Amino acid sequence: MSLQAKMMITLLLLGNAVLVVELLRKRKLTESYTLLWLFVIGFTAIATWTDRLLNFLAIFFGAIAPVSALTLLSLVFILVMLIYFSMKISQLGRELKDLAQEVALRTVSIPAATTPPPDHGEAEGDPRP
Amino acid sequence: MNRNLGKGIIVIPAYNEVGTIAGVLREIEAEHLGMDIVVVDDGSRDGMADLLEKLHVKTISHPINLGYGAAVQTGFKYAARKGYDYLVMMDADGQHVPSQVRALLEGLESGNDIVIGSRLAAGAAAYRIPAFRRAGIAFFSLLAWLLGGVHIRDVTSGFQAMRREVFMALAEDYPVDFPDADVIVLLGRKRFRIREVPATVRERAGGKSMYSSMGTALYYPFKSFLSTFIVLLRLFRERRGR
Numbered sequence: 001m002s003l004q005a006k007m008m009i010t011l012l013l014l015g016n017a018v019l020v021v022e023l024l025r026k027r028k029l030t031e032s033y034t035l036l037w038l039f040v041i042g043f044t045a046i047a048t049w050t051d052r053l054l055n056f057l058a059i060f061f062g063a064i065a066p067v068s069a070l071t072l073l074s075l076v077f078i079l080v081m082l083i084y085f086s087m088k089i090s091q092l093g094r095e096l097k098d099l100a101q102e103v104a105l106r107t108v109s110i111p112a113a114t115t116p117p118p119d120h121g122e123a124e125g126d127p128r129p
Numbered sequence: 130m131n132r133n134l135g136k137g138i139i140v141i142p143a144y145n146e147v148g149t150i151a152g153v154l155r156e157i158e159a160e161h162l163g164m165d166i167v168v169v170d171d172g173s174r175d176g177m178a179d180l181l182e183k184l185h186v187k188t189i190s191h192p193i194n195l196g197y198g199a200a201v202q203t204g205f206k207y208a209a210r211k212g213y214d215y216l217v218m219m220d221a222d223g224q225h226v227p228s229q230v231r232a233l234l235e236g237l238e239s240g241n242d243i244v245i246g247s248r249l250a251a252g253a254a255a256y257r258i259p260a261f262r263r264a265g266i267a268f269f270s271l272l273a274w275l276l277g278g279v280h281i282r283d284v285t286s287g288f289q290a291m292r293r294e295v296f297m298a299l300a301e302d303y304p305v306d307f308p309d310a311d312v313i314v315l316l317g318r319k320r321f322r323i324r325e326v327p328a329t330v331r332e333r334a335g336g337k338s339m340y341s342s343m344g345t346a347l348y349y350p351f352k353s354f355l356s357t358f359i360v361l362l363r364l365f366r367e368r369r370g371r
Contacts, residue, residue: 109188111187
Protein backbone atom coordinates (compact mmCIF):
# COMPACT_ATOMS: atom_id res chain seq x y z
CA MET A 1 0.00 0.00 0.00
CA SER A 2 1.34 3.44 -0.86
CA LEU A 3 2.36 5.90 1.83
CA GLN A 4 -0.30 8.29 0.58
CA ALA A 5 -3.03 5.65 1.05
CA LYS A 6 -1.73 4.85 4.53
CA MET A 7 -1.75 8.55 5.45
CA MET A 8 -5.30 9.00 4.12
CA ILE A 9 -6.60 5.96 6.03
CA THR A 10 -4.87 7.15 9.19
CA LEU A 11 -6.40 10.62 8.86
CA LEU A 12 -9.87 9.10 8.40
CA LEU A 13 -9.36 6.84 11.42
CA LEU A 14 -8.19 9.78 13.54
CA GLY A 15 -11.27 11.74 12.49
CA ASN A 16 -13.47 8.80 13.50
CA ALA A 17 -11.68 8.44 16.84
CA VAL A 18 -12.25 12.14 17.60
CA LEU A 19 -15.90 11.80 16.55
CA VAL A 20 -16.69 8.83 18.84
CA VAL A 21 -14.91 10.46 21.83
CA GLU A 22 -16.84 13.66 21.17
CA LEU A 23 -20.12 11.69 20.98
CA LEU A 24 -19.26 10.09 24.33
CA ARG A 25 -18.55 13.53 25.84
CA LYS A 26 -21.97 14.73 24.64
CA ARG A 27 -23.58 11.58 26.12
CA LYS A 28 -24.81 10.52 22.70
CA LEU A 29 -22.81 7.29 22.85
CA THR A 30 -22.17 4.95 25.78
CA GLU A 31 -18.71 3.94 26.98
CA SER A 32 -19.16 0.37 25.74
CA TYR A 33 -19.88 1.41 22.13
CA THR A 34 -17.09 4.03 22.24
CA LEU A 35 -14.62 1.36 23.36
CA LEU A 36 -15.79 -0.96 20.59
CA TRP A 37 -15.27 1.70 17.92
CA LEU A 38 -11.89 2.72 19.36
CA PHE A 39 -10.83 -0.92 19.31
CA VAL A 40 -11.85 -1.25 15.65
CA ILE A 41 -10.09 2.02 14.75
CA GLY A 42 -6.96 0.85 16.58
CA PHE A 43 -6.96 -2.52 14.82
CA THR A 44 -7.43 -0.90 11.41
CA ALA A 45 -4.57 1.55 12.10
CA ILE A 46 -2.25 -1.30 13.10
CA ALA A 47 -3.22 -3.34 10.03
CA THR A 48 -2.65 -0.30 7.80
CA TRP A 49 0.87 0.36 9.07
CA THR A 50 1.99 -3.26 9.55
CA ASP A 51 2.71 -4.60 6.07
CA ARG A 52 3.30 -8.15 7.29
CA LEU A 53 -0.12 -8.30 8.99
CA LEU A 54 -1.87 -6.80 5.96
CA ASN A 55 -0.06 -9.17 3.57
CA PHE A 56 -0.96 -12.12 5.81
CA LEU A 57 -4.63 -11.04 5.76
CA ALA A 58 -4.55 -10.65 1.97
CA ILE A 59 -3.13 -14.18 1.53
CA PHE A 60 -5.56 -15.58 4.12
CA PHE A 61 -8.60 -14.12 2.34
CA GLY A 62 -7.20 -14.78 -1.13
CA ALA A 63 -7.26 -11.07 -1.98
CA ILE A 64 -5.20 -9.72 -4.86
CA ALA A 65 -4.12 -6.55 -3.07
CA PRO A 66 -3.61 -5.98 0.70
CA VAL A 67 -6.00 -3.05 0.62
CA SER A 68 -8.77 -5.39 -0.65
CA ALA A 69 -8.34 -7.52 2.48
CA LEU A 70 -8.83 -4.39 4.57
CA THR A 71 -11.99 -3.51 2.61
CA LEU A 72 -13.33 -7.04 3.01
CA LEU A 73 -12.70 -6.96 6.77
CA SER A 74 -14.49 -3.59 6.98
CA LEU A 75 -17.51 -4.98 5.12
CA VAL A 76 -17.68 -8.02 7.39
CA PHE A 77 -17.44 -5.77 10.43
CA ILE A 78 -20.22 -3.49 9.14
CA LEU A 79 -22.43 -6.50 8.43
CA VAL A 80 -21.87 -7.91 11.92
CA MET A 81 -22.60 -4.51 13.46
CA LEU A 82 -25.82 -4.14 11.44
CA ILE A 83 -27.03 -7.55 12.60
CA TYR A 84 -26.11 -6.63 16.16
CA PHE A 85 -28.01 -3.33 15.92
CA SER A 86 -31.03 -5.07 14.37
CA MET A 87 -30.97 -7.42 17.33
CA LYS A 88 -30.69 -4.50 19.75
CA ILE A 89 -33.58 -2.65 18.07
CA SER A 90 -35.73 -5.79 18.18
CA GLN A 91 -34.92 -6.25 21.85
CA LEU A 92 -35.66 -2.59 22.63
CA GLY A 93 -38.91 -2.81 20.64
CA ARG A 94 -39.97 -5.86 22.65
CA GLU A 95 -39.06 -4.16 25.92
CA LEU A 96 -40.92 -1.01 24.90
CA LYS A 97 -44.00 -3.08 24.04
CA ASP A 98 -43.88 -4.92 27.38
CA LEU A 99 -43.39 -1.63 29.24
CA ALA A 100 -46.24 0.13 27.41
CA GLN A 101 -48.53 -2.85 28.06
CA GLU A 102 -47.57 -2.85 31.74
CA VAL A 103 -48.28 0.89 32.04
CA ALA A 104 -51.64 0.39 30.29
CA LEU A 105 -52.56 -2.57 32.51
CA ARG A 106 -51.76 -0.59 35.66
CA THR A 107 -53.95 2.31 34.62
CA VAL A 108 -57.08 0.55 33.41
CA SER A 109 -59.93 3.01 33.37
CA ILE A 110 -62.92 1.53 35.17
CA PRO A 111 -66.42 2.71 34.25
CA ALA A 112 -67.76 5.26 36.72
CA ALA A 113 -70.66 3.01 37.74
CA THR A 114 -68.32 0.30 39.02
CA THR A 115 -65.59 2.54 40.46
CA PRO A 116 -65.28 2.02 44.22
CA PRO A 117 -65.83 5.21 46.23
CA PRO A 118 -62.45 6.97 46.58
CA ASP A 119 -61.03 8.11 49.90
CA HIS A 120 -61.82 11.55 51.35
CA GLY A 121 -64.90 11.86 49.19
CA GLU A 122 -62.94 13.08 46.15
CA ALA A 123 -63.32 11.73 42.65
CA GLU A 124 -60.50 9.53 41.35
CA GLY A 125 -58.06 11.61 39.39
CA ASP A 126 -59.62 14.84 40.60
CA PRO A 127 -56.98 17.50 40.00
CA ARG A 128 -58.21 19.71 42.85
CA PRO A 129 -55.88 19.88 45.86
CA MET B 130 -71.37 -15.46 34.18
CA ASN B 131 -71.80 -18.57 32.05
CA ARG B 132 -72.92 -21.51 34.19
CA ASN B 133 -70.62 -24.03 32.54
CA LEU B 134 -67.67 -21.89 31.55
CA GLY B 135 -67.28 -19.54 34.53
CA LYS B 136 -66.30 -15.89 34.32
CA GLY B 137 -65.88 -14.48 30.82
CA ILE B 138 -64.66 -11.31 29.18
CA ILE B 139 -64.97 -9.82 25.71
CA VAL B 140 -61.72 -8.22 24.55
CA ILE B 141 -61.97 -5.61 21.78
CA PRO B 142 -58.65 -4.42 20.39
CA ALA B 143 -59.23 -1.03 18.75
CA TYR B 144 -57.22 1.53 16.86
CA ASN B 145 -58.83 4.69 15.49
CA GLU B 146 -62.33 3.21 15.49
CA VAL B 147 -64.21 6.21 16.82
CA GLY B 148 -66.86 5.81 14.14
CA THR B 149 -67.80 2.22 14.97
CA ILE B 150 -66.88 1.41 18.57
CA ALA B 151 -70.03 2.85 20.18
CA GLY B 152 -72.26 0.77 17.91
CA VAL B 153 -70.24 -2.37 18.58
CA LEU B 154 -70.50 -1.88 22.35
CA ARG B 155 -74.23 -1.14 22.12
CA GLU B 156 -74.81 -4.33 20.13
CA ILE B 157 -72.82 -6.43 22.59
CA GLU B 158 -74.70 -5.04 25.58
CA ALA B 159 -78.02 -5.69 23.85
CA GLU B 160 -77.11 -9.39 23.70
CA HIS B 161 -76.92 -9.70 27.53
CA LEU B 162 -74.10 -12.22 27.31
CA GLY B 163 -73.24 -11.89 31.00
CA MET B 164 -69.61 -11.15 30.21
CA ASP B 165 -67.39 -8.23 31.11
CA ILE B 166 -66.15 -6.05 28.26
CA VAL B 167 -62.76 -4.41 27.91
CA VAL B 168 -61.57 -2.27 25.03
CA VAL B 169 -57.84 -2.16 24.39
CA ASP B 170 -57.21 1.24 22.84
CA ASP B 171 -53.99 0.86 20.88
CA GLY B 172 -52.92 4.51 21.07
CA SER B 173 -55.76 5.87 18.93
CA ARG B 174 -55.48 9.45 17.72
CA ASP B 175 -59.02 9.99 16.52
CA GLY B 176 -60.58 10.86 19.86
CA MET B 177 -61.67 7.30 20.63
CA ALA B 178 -60.25 7.51 24.16
CA ASP B 179 -62.58 10.44 24.98
CA LEU B 180 -65.53 8.59 23.51
CA LEU B 181 -64.76 5.46 25.52
CA GLU B 182 -64.65 7.54 28.69
CA LYS B 183 -68.08 8.95 27.91
CA LEU B 184 -69.39 5.44 27.19
CA HIS B 185 -68.23 4.27 30.65
CA VAL B 186 -66.55 1.18 29.27
CA LYS B 187 -63.55 -0.48 30.86
CA THR B 188 -60.57 0.62 28.79
CA ILE B 189 -56.91 -0.32 28.67
CA SER B 190 -55.07 2.46 26.85
CA HIS B 191 -51.70 1.87 25.26
CA PRO B 192 -49.65 5.06 25.57
CA ILE B 193 -48.43 4.51 22.00
CA ASN B 194 -49.56 2.47 19.00
CA LEU B 195 -48.06 -1.01 19.42
CA GLY B 196 -49.86 -2.99 16.74
CA TYR B 197 -52.87 -5.30 16.56
CA GLY B 198 -51.11 -8.34 18.05
CA ALA B 199 -49.82 -6.33 21.00
CA ALA B 200 -53.33 -4.99 21.68
CA VAL B 201 -54.70 -8.54 21.65
CA GLN B 202 -51.89 -9.70 23.92
CA THR B 203 -52.66 -6.88 26.39
CA GLY B 204 -56.23 -8.22 26.51
CA PHE B 205 -54.88 -11.72 27.20
CA LYS B 206 -52.64 -10.42 29.96
CA TYR B 207 -55.53 -8.52 31.55
CA ALA B 208 -57.84 -11.54 31.42
CA ALA B 209 -55.10 -13.78 32.82
CA ARG B 210 -54.36 -11.44 35.73
CA LYS B 211 -58.02 -10.88 36.59
CA GLY B 212 -58.76 -14.59 36.71
CA TYR B 213 -61.19 -14.90 33.84
CA ASP B 214 -62.05 -18.43 32.76
CA TYR B 215 -62.74 -17.72 29.11
CA LEU B 216 -62.37 -14.90 26.65
CA VAL B 217 -63.99 -13.75 23.44
CA MET B 218 -62.07 -11.60 20.99
CA MET B 219 -63.94 -9.27 18.63
CA ASP B 220 -62.91 -6.55 16.25
CA ALA B 221 -63.92 -2.94 16.88
CA ASP B 222 -64.85 -2.18 13.28
CA GLY B 223 -68.33 -3.67 13.49
CA GLN B 224 -67.61 -6.62 11.20
CA HIS B 225 -68.28 -9.27 13.83
CA VAL B 226 -71.85 -9.92 14.88
CA PRO B 227 -72.24 -10.08 18.68
CA SER B 228 -75.25 -12.41 18.50
CA GLN B 229 -72.86 -15.05 17.15
CA VAL B 230 -70.77 -15.04 20.32
CA ARG B 231 -73.15 -17.68 21.64
CA ALA B 232 -72.15 -20.04 18.84
CA LEU B 233 -68.51 -19.63 19.85
CA LEU B 234 -69.36 -20.25 23.51
CA GLU B 235 -71.30 -23.38 22.59
CA GLY B 236 -68.14 -24.58 20.91
CA LEU B 237 -66.21 -24.04 24.14
CA GLU B 238 -68.91 -25.76 26.17
CA SER B 239 -68.68 -28.80 23.97
CA GLY B 240 -65.09 -29.29 25.04
CA ASN B 241 -62.99 -27.24 22.65
CA ASP B 242 -60.20 -24.99 23.89
CA ILE B 243 -60.47 -22.41 21.14
CA VAL B 244 -63.33 -21.73 18.73
CA ILE B 245 -62.83 -19.60 15.64
CA GLY B 246 -65.67 -17.76 13.93
CA SER B 247 -65.05 -18.38 10.24
CA ARG B 248 -66.16 -16.52 7.13
CA LEU B 249 -65.19 -19.52 5.04
CA ALA B 250 -66.60 -22.47 6.99
CA ALA B 251 -69.50 -24.35 5.45
CA GLY B 252 -72.69 -22.56 6.41
CA ALA B 253 -71.17 -19.08 6.75
CA ALA B 254 -72.87 -16.25 4.88
CA ALA B 255 -71.10 -15.15 1.72
CA TYR B 256 -68.37 -12.59 2.36
CA ARG B 257 -66.50 -10.75 -0.35
CA ILE B 258 -62.74 -11.37 -0.06
CA PRO B 259 -60.44 -10.22 -2.86
CA ALA B 260 -59.11 -13.15 -4.90
CA PHE B 261 -55.43 -12.69 -3.97
CA ARG B 262 -56.30 -12.51 -0.28
CA ARG B 263 -58.50 -15.57 -0.55
CA ALA B 264 -55.61 -17.42 -2.18
CA GLY B 265 -53.32 -16.31 0.64
CA ILE B 266 -55.77 -17.49 3.29
CA ALA B 267 -56.12 -20.85 1.48
CA PHE B 268 -52.33 -21.26 1.36
CA PHE B 269 -51.85 -20.53 5.06
CA SER B 270 -54.82 -22.70 5.93
CA LEU B 271 -53.07 -25.55 4.11
CA LEU B 272 -49.85 -24.74 5.94
CA ALA B 273 -51.65 -24.81 9.31
CA TRP B 274 -53.07 -28.20 8.40
CA LEU B 275 -49.78 -29.66 7.21
CA LEU B 276 -47.65 -28.28 10.04
CA GLY B 277 -50.09 -27.96 12.92
CA GLY B 278 -52.53 -30.73 12.10
CA VAL B 279 -55.41 -28.25 12.37
CA HIS B 280 -57.96 -27.84 9.62
CA ILE B 281 -59.06 -24.19 9.83
CA ARG B 282 -60.25 -22.46 6.67
CA ASP B 283 -60.18 -18.90 7.98
CA VAL B 284 -56.79 -18.55 9.64
CA THR B 285 -56.99 -14.74 9.70
CA SER B 286 -60.25 -14.51 11.67
CA GLY B 287 -60.09 -12.27 14.74
CA PHE B 288 -63.43 -13.55 16.01
CA GLN B 289 -62.44 -16.17 18.54
CA ALA B 290 -63.37 -17.62 21.91
CA MET B 291 -60.84 -19.41 24.08
CA ARG B 292 -60.39 -21.01 27.44
CA ARG B 293 -58.07 -19.72 30.14
CA GLU B 294 -55.32 -22.24 29.33
CA VAL B 295 -55.12 -20.86 25.80
CA PHE B 296 -54.94 -17.14 26.59
CA MET B 297 -52.57 -17.84 29.48
CA ALA B 298 -50.21 -19.47 26.99
CA LEU B 299 -50.62 -16.67 24.44
CA ALA B 300 -50.24 -13.90 27.04
CA GLU B 301 -46.61 -14.97 27.44
CA ASP B 302 -45.67 -14.64 23.80
CA TYR B 303 -47.79 -13.38 20.94
CA PRO B 304 -46.86 -11.96 17.53
CA VAL B 305 -47.05 -8.16 17.36
CA ASP B 306 -48.33 -8.13 13.79
CA PHE B 307 -50.51 -10.56 11.84
CA PRO B 308 -51.05 -13.27 14.45
CA ASP B 309 -52.59 -15.81 12.08
CA ALA B 310 -51.35 -19.18 10.83
CA ASP B 311 -48.35 -19.19 13.17
CA VAL B 312 -50.62 -19.00 16.23
CA ILE B 313 -52.89 -21.74 14.85
CA VAL B 314 -49.87 -23.99 14.23
CA LEU B 315 -48.54 -23.27 17.73
CA LEU B 316 -51.87 -24.09 19.37
CA GLY B 317 -52.30 -27.18 17.22
CA ARG B 318 -48.85 -28.45 18.11
CA LYS B 319 -49.55 -27.81 21.80
CA ARG B 320 -52.53 -30.15 21.44
CA PHE B 321 -55.24 -27.57 22.13
CA ARG B 322 -58.61 -28.58 20.71
CA ILE B 323 -59.46 -26.08 17.97
CA ARG B 324 -62.77 -25.84 16.16
CA GLU B 325 -64.09 -23.58 13.47
CA VAL B 326 -67.73 -22.49 13.39
CA PRO B 327 -69.43 -20.54 10.60
CA ALA B 328 -69.75 -16.82 11.28
CA THR B 329 -71.33 -14.01 9.37
CA VAL B 330 -68.94 -11.13 8.89
CA ARG B 331 -70.22 -7.75 7.74
CA GLU B 332 -68.50 -5.42 5.33
CA ARG B 333 -66.39 -2.79 7.10
CA ALA B 334 -68.42 0.22 8.17
CA GLY B 335 -65.36 2.45 8.27
CA GLY B 336 -61.57 2.57 8.50
CA LYS B 337 -59.44 0.12 6.54
CA SER B 338 -58.23 -3.42 6.95
CA MET B 339 -54.70 -3.94 8.25
CA TYR B 340 -54.17 -6.28 5.28
CA SER B 341 -55.18 -3.75 2.66
CA SER B 342 -52.01 -1.76 1.89
CA MET B 343 -49.63 -2.72 -0.92
CA GLY B 344 -46.71 -2.91 1.53
CA THR B 345 -48.64 -5.32 3.71
CA ALA B 346 -49.64 -7.44 0.73
CA LEU B 347 -45.94 -7.89 -0.03
CA TYR B 348 -44.78 -8.27 3.56
CA TYR B 349 -47.56 -10.48 4.98
CA PRO B 350 -46.93 -13.77 3.12
CA PHE B 351 -43.20 -13.78 3.85
CA LYS B 352 -43.70 -12.75 7.48
CA SER B 353 -46.39 -15.37 8.09
CA PHE B 354 -44.35 -18.09 6.40
CA LEU B 355 -41.25 -17.22 8.42
CA SER B 356 -43.22 -16.96 11.70
CA THR B 357 -44.78 -20.36 11.13
CA PHE B 358 -41.38 -21.91 10.43
CA ILE B 359 -39.92 -20.27 13.55
CA VAL B 360 -42.80 -21.54 15.69
CA LEU B 361 -41.92 -25.07 14.61
CA LEU B 362 -38.22 -24.51 15.23
CA ARG B 363 -38.88 -23.18 18.74
CA LEU B 364 -41.15 -26.11 19.58
CA PHE B 365 -38.51 -28.52 18.26
CA ARG B 366 -35.84 -26.86 20.43
CA GLU B 367 -38.19 -26.84 23.46
CA ARG B 368 -38.75 -30.56 23.09
CA ARG B 369 -35.03 -31.17 22.92
CA GLY B 370 -34.72 -29.22 26.17
CA ARG B 371 -32.89 -26.15 24.81
